[in-house]
Amino acid sequence: MSAPENPRWLNEIGDELRREVPVRAAWRSQLLDDIARLPVPTAEDEIDDGDRDSPRRSASRRIVLTPFTSLAAAVVFCALGASAMYVALASRAPGGRDIIASRSRTDPSSTASASATAQELVRFQLSAPNASHVALVGSFNEWNPVATPLTRDPATGTWVVSLRLPPGRHVYAFVVDGDVTADPAAPRAADNDFGSANSVVLVSGRTS
């Protein structure tokens, strides 16, 4: 079905191009034979051929050292060094404390309660006065929409929750009445985790 706002000629083209392309039985059979020869995948499987096609939950791939990879490694190490320097400098900036994200800056007092295990208390907040339920999902709670509900401040209509997070980069989003939405006050996830609206918080792990 074509979108109603499209011009007629475009709908006609779409309909024509959308006509079923028959799948050859021999091709299907060959594909299923090839798949049958593969080991059964499990939830913990990793691809070991440098595949970059699918999003990854974690990254442990075989590295082959070539001149190109050496150069790439040098560039990556420089970038990591620069990032580490940025994190270190930013974490000492006034008001920035230990956490580099708009979420944490909204609560400077949060770092005062940093635990000895280097986890940092990060405050997430979202202004959504008309929402009836807001939850936090992210890499730290397995994207579970019921694990981390936010509480609403009736005076301001702001939803808040504070979490202790380990040092590192955490991708997250809010679920507002069932809709996933990025944090409007935080950086968007720069990578291609799943293409939907996600935000990023960096936790430095430093204690002040």
Added chain:
Amino acid sequence: MRFVTPPSVPGFNRVVMTDATLVRRVLEGDTAAFTMLVDRHAAACTRFAIRMLGNREDAEDATQESFIRAYRSLGRYEERQAFRTWLFQILVNRCRTAALRRQRRQRMFLVDDNAVALASVRPAAESSGVREELQRAIDALDPDQREAFLLKHVEQLSYDEMAAATGVGVSALKMRVKRACDRMQWLLREVSDVGT
């Protein structure tokens, strides 16, 4: 754990089992469930690949590689994303790789200018037929525009799904689709009155 293979009533499994359920079953050892995923998505994947690459042979190779890679990395699939979008993400990359591979082949072997010129002459036998004209118009698009146009107006993905599948931002995708539509309209006006 061993699952009993579901009854092979046409349409039955399609209704009662979501793609995510089928993925879970594969990961739990019921590899037959992947056959259902292949049967659900192979036609659309092949169609997209044929439109992208212009011929069935390359398209079938790209689609086959995509399914095999999807199977091997099924453990990384997360249900918050539609399986189709996830699969198309792999397929888009396979098609890009296939197109690059073909470019290299052409650079290696088509060094005779006359041969190149002759190869680009449109065969008279194919000069009729709406679909052939459409495919020619699609072939004439820049690859980025072609990819965006097909995902949007043929596979009917949302812009968010397209962004997930291509790794390109929504704004850039909208621009590509717009330019592709303008170009398609112009190209098709050249051969017929489709655009009027």
